[in-house]
Amino acid sequence: MPGLRIDGYVIVSADGMLADADRIMPDELKFEGDKRFFTAALDRADLIVHGRHSYEDQPNSPLRKRIILTRRVGAIAPDPSNPKAVLWNPAGASFESACDFAGVRSGTAAIIGGPDVFGMFMDRYGTFWLSQAPQVRLPGGEPCFPGVPQLSPQGILAAHGLRAGEAQILDIADGVSVTPWRRVA
Template sequence: MSTQSDYAHLRIEGYAVVSDDDRIADSAGLMPDALKNDAEWAFFQAGLDAADVNVLGRKSHDLTPNHKNRRRLIMTRSVTGVELREDGVFWNSDGATLAEALSCFDCEVQSLAVAGGRDVFDYFLSGAARYSTFFLSRMHGVTLPDGVGVFTRVNSAGEAAEDILAAYGFEGGEQRVIDDGVSVVGWTPRAE
């Protein structure tokens, strides 16, 4: 079992863009154009570029070509533990630790950029490897009824993303407006 100290050296940043109702995708599970914005995309891409490894779910991996050849850790239930493939390291967190998965990369991994989807965002909310910062970008004026929530509890309990982050011990920083109708807040663990 991994402990917090096992990952003390690791910076873990989450990046999500949501609608006013805290959805990351429409009812078909796809990211609609209404959640796409050049300034937010540039912010997100800079975060991915800065990280040693990008973490994403299998569906996100399959839908987004890796044109920049970034190191990818793909969370999936299709493997039993860890499997190194040509297009990334495939990892089932039920069968292997994060440390085991990260040991497959050809570098010392000191930073992760978590790009989603929902189950991936949920995983890093708590436990030994939790977010250093979760960047919650919001597209104001957009709603996605019956869409996929950024966290499971958005759909299952009707909770707001900010309330979920607070319940897991995070506090929001200042809201930054990055474009008309687009803001971002960095959520960090509360000091104990």
């Protein structure tokens, strides 16, 4: 959509995982600095986009408009459990149609996962905010993007035309940082 900016957000372990083998984000991957960064970004976003198993679980979560990807609907439907949410099956309708249904035609859409959802938008991100926890490893965990661990998350972002900007430290003690990966013109 011409008036909608698409940004991605994820925190990953040193081995590129966003969750453990049970597809749950473990406490070892949760850091206050990253939580503050992520919360502020979502508070600024006009729309949150994620899969059925992803959710930010924050105090403002119920207030946010969102699109939830699912195969449980044919195309687009209101979420019966959340008046601010739209259920979207990408096989049945375009992202633009889902945004129209949600009433969001401009501003920022924050893509927050999971891996297949991130993969769908790889060629559309304006910025992808990659937070990294270099002291955490999640062997057998869930990769952040399709193609990890064969390639690093950074390698996948670069292969899709994004270039790393300057990293910002979010948690000094644990070395957690966030790097903006921006679309190369």
